[in-house]
Amino acid sequence: MPGEEYIETYVPGEIHIGRLKHGDDLLAGILALCTEKNIQMGAVQAIGALSTAKVAYYHQNEKKYQEISLDGHYEIVSLIGNISLKDGVLLCHAHIVLGDETGNTQGGHLVRGCTVFACEVIITALKGKTLQRGYDEMTGLPLWNFKL
Numbered sequence: 041m042p043g044e045e046y047i048e049t050y051v052p053g054e055i056h057i058g059r060l061k062h063g064d065d066l067l068a069g070i071l072a073l074c075t076e077k078n079i080q081m082g083a084v085q086a087i088g089a090l091s092t093a094k095v096a097y098y099h100q101n102e103k104k105y106q107e108i109s110l111d112g113h114y115e116i117v118s119l120i121g122n123i124s125l126k127d128g129v130l131l132c133h134a135h136i137v138l139g140d141e142t143g144n145t146q147g148g149h150l151v152r153g154c155t156v157f158a159c160e161v162i163i164t165a166l167k168g169k170t171l172q173r174g175y176d177e178m179t180g181l182p183l184w185n186f187k188l
């Protein structure tokens with residue numbers, strides 16, 4: 041079946057609802073919740089606000105991330121991501137949309153350096169094979185390798 045090697049099927053497990061602490065690093069805080077609840081495969085969503093913000097943009101030609109520090113305070117309009125493993129280590133791949141005081145939004149790939157003002161997180165644990173990330177030649181990214 042075409043594409044069969046690029047898809048796995050999961051059953052939703054427990055849904056964890058958490059609140060990150062004021063001053064936490066957003067990405068580290070999400071990973072800490074996953075570690076605490078022993079989640080290796082999952083779907084993440086969050087809303088809230090940040091007191092400092094940083095995102096990254098992937099330059100496809102150079103195959104490099106560029107970090108972008110954003111000044112000011114932001115609403116987390118939307119954070120969506122997933123949990124899996126890379127080199128046996130828990131990895132949260134998430135993208136975030138941030139809203140400023142004028143209602144304009146910016147966003148990108150979530151990196152460390154986002155300081156939580158307040159944040160509500162929902163993590164759905166997924167039952168099934170734990171996916172491992174492996175280097176993808178075409179994109180230069182650590183993508184899911186369904187054969188690992």
Ligand code: ZN
Nearest residue numbers: 133134135149
């Ligand atoms: Zn990304």
